[in-house]
Amino acid sequence: MNIFDIMGPVMVGPSSSHTAGAARIGRLTRALLGEVPVRAEILLHGSFSATGRGHGTDRALAAGLLGMTADDPRLPQSLVLAREVGLEVTFGSVTLPHAHPNTAVLTVTGLSGRTVTVTAASLGGGRVQVTRVDDLEVSFSGDLPTLLLRNRDRPGIVAEAAHLLSAHGVNIATLHLRREGRGGLAAMVIESDQPIPEELLQALNTTDGIVSVRYLDPEGGV
Amino acid sequence: MSFNSVESLLDASRDLPLWRAVLEHDCQEEGIPPEQSLSRMDALWQAMKSAVADYDPARHSASGLVGGAAARVESSPHPIVGGFVTQVIAAAMKTGECNACMRRIVAAPTAGASGVLPGVLLPYQSQYHTSDQEMVHALYAAAGFGQVIAARASISGAEGGCQAEVGSASGMAAAALVSLHGGTPEQMAHACAMALKNLLGLVCDPVAGLVEVPCVKRNVAGAMNALACAEMALAGVESAIPCDEVIDAMRSVGALLPDSLRETGRGGLAATPTALRAAQRLRGGAL
Numbered sequence: 001m002n003i004f005d006i007m008g009p010v011m012v013g014p015s016s017s018h019t020a021g022a023a024r025i026g027r028l029t030r031a032l033l034g035e036v037p038v039r040a041e042i043l044l045h046g047s048f049s050a051t052g053r054g055h056g057t058d059r060a061l062a063a064g065l066l067g068m069t070a071d072d073p074r075l076p077q078s079l080v081l082a083r084e085v086g087l088e089v090t091f092g093s094v095t096l097p098h099a100h101p102n103t104a105v106l107t108v109t110g111l112s113g114r115t116v117t118v119t120a121a122s123l124g125g126g127r128v129q130v131t132r133v134d135d136l137e138v139s140f141s142g143d144l145p146t147l148l149l150r151n152r153d154r155p156g157i158v159a160e161a162a163h164l165l166s167a168h169g170v171n172i173a174t175l176h177l178r179r180e181g182r183g184g185l186a187a188m189v190i191e192s193d194q195p196i197p198e199e200l201l202q203a204l205n206t207t208d209g210i211v212s213v214r215y216l217d218p219e220g221g222v
Numbered sequence: 223m224s225f226n227s228v229e230s231l232l233d234a235s236r237d238l239p240l241w242r243a244v245l246e247h248d249c250q251e252e253g254i255p256p257e258q259s260l261s262r263m264d265a266l267w268q269a270m271k272s273a274v275a276d277y278d279p280a281r282h283s284a285s286g287l288v289g290g291a292a293a294r295v296e297s298s299p300h301p302i303v304g305g306f307v308t309q310v311i312a313a314a315m316k317t318g319e320c321n322a323c324m325r326r327i328v329a330a331p332t333a334g335a336s337g338v339l340p341g342v343l344l345p346y347q348s349q350y351h352t353s354d355q356e357m358v359h360a361l362y363a364a365a366g367f368g369q370v371i372a373a374r375a376s377i378s379g380a381e382g383g384c385q386a387e388v389g390s391a392s393g394m395a396a397a398a399l400v401s402l403h404g405g406t407p408e409q410m411a412h413a414c415a416m417a418l419k420n421l422l423g424l425v426c427d428p429v430a431g432l433v434e435v436p437c438v439k440r441n442v443a444g445a446m447n448a449l450a451c452a453e454m455a456l457a458g459v460e461s462a463i464p465c466d467e468v469i470d471a472m473r474s475v476g477a478l479l480p481d482s483l484r485e486t487g488r489g490g491l492a493a494t495p496t497a498l499r500a501a502q503r504l505r506g507g508a509l
Contacts, residue, residue, distance in 0.1 A: 001224055003248045004262060006331045006368035006377070006394075007361055010269040013321030014283070014433040016333040017380075051431035051487065054284055054504060056324050071269075076324040101380075124378045125332065 009126050011070040017102050018048065018055035021122025023075060025104055025130075026064020028142040029118040031216050032133060035110035037065050037087055043094035046101035048122075061104060062089050070126060103131070116214075133214065136187050137178075140216075144173055144191040148214040149204065153179045153186040157209045161188060164207070168200045185211065195219065224251065226373040228411050228465040231366050235407040241359040244366035263358050263365075266328050270317070270340040273327045277316040281323045285504055288322040288434045291315055306349050307449075314341025314445040318438035331368050331377040331390055334433045337441030338391035339364060342399055342448050352402060363401035364394035367414045367465075374466065375473035379426035379485040382476030384440060389421035389472065392444035392451075399452035413448075413455035415465035420447050422468075423475050425483035427490025430501040436491055 011020040030037055042061055044052050052058055056076060063078035065087060074081060082089050096103060100121035107117045119132035130140050133148055140146050151157045158177060165172060171193040179186035196215055205213045225231045225247065234243040249256050282289030292315035301308055317337035321327045327336045339361075347357055368377065371390045376382035396413035400406075405413070421444065429435040461468065482489030491497055 001369060001372050002252055003224075003244060003259075003362070003365035003369060006372060007263065007365045008266050008328055008330070010266060010326060010328050011333060013324050013327050013333050013336070016329045019324070020329070020333070047431070047486075054430060054432040056284070059324075071326055073326055124380065125329065 005125060005127070009070060011126060012056075012060075012073065012075040015055045016126045017122045017124045018052065018057045019060045019075075020070035020126035021102065021124070021128050022048070022057045022060035022104065023064040023068060023070040023072075024126060024128050024142070025118075025120040025122060026061040026106070027067065027069065028064070028120065028128065028130060028216065029106045029108055029116070030065050030067055031142075031218070032118055032214060033108050033110050033114065033116045034214070035112060035114060037108045037110050039109040040065055040087065040089045041092070041107045042089065043092050043105040045094050045096045045099050045103040045105070048102050048104055049093040058091055061106070062087070065089070065106075065108065099131075100129075138189050139176070140189060140191055142216055142218055144193065145195045145218060146216040147188070147190040147192070147196060147204070148216070149188040149190070150211040151186050151188060152209045152211065153181075153183050154209055157186075158188065160207055161190070161204065161210070164200060164203050165190070165192065168197060170194045170196060170200065224248075224369045224373060225366060226370060228367070228370050228414070228469070231370060232407050232411060239359070240366060240407040240410060241362035241401060244362045244369075260358065263361050264354065266330070267354060267358050267361060269326065269328045270330070271344065273320045273325065274313050274316045274340055274344055276325065277320060281319070281325070283322040283432075283434050284324075285430065285432055285434060285500070287429065287432070287500065288319055288438055290319075291438070292319055306345055307446075309345035309348070310341050310445050310449060311442050313344045314338060314441040315438060317341065318441040322432075322434045322438060330364075331372070331394070332379070332387045334379060334437050335387040335391035335441060335444065337438070338388060338444035338448065339395050339398065341441060341445030342395045346399065346402060350402075356402065360398040360402045363410060364398040367397045367410070368394045370466070371418075371469055371472075374469045376476055381484065382472065383479045383484050384424040384426040385418070385421050385472055386476055387426065388440045388444040389418055389424055391441075392421055392448045393417040395445065395448035396451040396455070399448060400455050403452070403456055405452075405456050409455040411465040412459070412461045413451045415461035415463060415468045416451040416454060416459075417448050418465075418468045418472055419461065419463065420451065422472055425479060425490050426485040427483055427492045428485065428487050429492050429497040430504050431485075431487030431492070435497075
């Protein structure tokens with residue numbers, strides 16, 4: 001851990017896992033949706049469900065969906081603010097097998113009707129891990145720019161994606177590849193050291209064999 | 223790699239102040255210039271001060287269990303010690319109460335233990351008129367020891383009990399005080415070791431699972447313990463067990479703690495009849 005994992009973050013209390021981590025999950029979900037959310041159905045698992053209200057987990061998740069960071073002093077009023085800006089949020093409980101005790105499942109719909117379902121866990125100290133995006137099992141923190149690509153399982157597709165990244169001066173920090181079955185649909189999760197420029201996203205989007213592109217920009221606001 | 227032993231931290235501090243060794247090491251790891259790191263640490267220090275400055279005794283936590291206590295301590299008509307020590311109690315409590323009331327604090331190392339470092343550092347600054355820069359340096363010393371604790375043991379109550387949260391914060395605060403008061407790196411290590419030893423085995427048993435009872439008052443215990451251990455270390459008192467071994471012992475004690483005493487809200491104080499009644503009352507409004 002670097003020293004700012006020990007010291008900090010600056011955050012609205014009371015719990016780095018149940019409040020700061022929850023706000024981060026909300027914000028990452030908004031970024032994965034890629035547009036302004038208008039409806040969110042949030043399911044809480046384990047300790048999130050049991051002690052969430054007392055820890056403000058509900059308000060923190062909503063605050064994140066509104067684009068707030070964990071230190072935003074408006075966080076405690078987020079449910080009221082959400083209503084004001086036309087974001088409808090509902091909460092429920094869920095029991096997920098083998099999930100981290102601080103896990104939330106967010107199904108969010110944006111202005112254009114686009115939706116995304118994100119499952120993420122709050123690991124402590126405000127750090128989080130996204131474990132599922134729609135039907136794709138993943139594992140990333142959202143600390144780095146992250147690309148989620150759906151691609152056909154055919155020779156050369158990973159090389160083509162890697163080549164496009166390298167041509168734009170983007171270094172791959174981690175790359176996870178999995179496929180449903182031979183010759184079927186596959187998925188790449190790429191964390192990079194540099195943000196992904198818009199023209200690179202478009203190039204990936206129009207690459208033959210790449211079916212869909214989702215991009216998480218940790219610095220970006222929507 | 224971050225520092226994973228106090229011994230390596232002391233080694234790195236032979237030719238330069240310990241805080242500087244921590245700063246340089248981290249900048250190298252992160253690939254950032256020292257000014258960037260220093261301004262980030264300064265922002266944390268300013269946020270610690272703001273949390274205490276913004277304290278409002280009228281505020282209460284969502285459960286109603288926390289609020290107004292620090293103000294009572296400050297205005298006590300008949301204190302035993304008063305002065306610096308009363309300020310330590312009040313500053314630790316104010317931060318803890320702000321945290322429980324969903325105000326902005328600095329997790330150091332966690333939100334639950336956020337009162338310990340400001341608890342000793344704010345009164346120190348007003349007593350000794352140290353510059354903000356020196357206070358920021360002390361935070362690096364604290365972070366260096368915190369890094370070792372996180373690497374060898376844990377700073378999470380769910381993993382290691384309250385010894386990992388308030389205990390770790392207390393060890394870090396003791397080292398920071400020694401650093402501020404002109405002690406040697408060895409004395410910082412002794413202060414940290416003693417502070418950890420005194421809180422070894424402290425369980426995490428929050429009432430209704432909330433960061434309120436007993437967390438706020440345990441921050442006071444962590445701060446007072448840090449003060450006493452720094453005082454001892456500066457006087458030349460040494461820990462019989464080296465700091466690294468104490469941290470390793472803390473890890474094994476944490477592993478031996480049952481689940482019920484590791485932030486599940488099921489054992490210890492959380493299992494008392496009064497706590498169960500409070501939990502029952504709160505569950506009426508649970509999600």
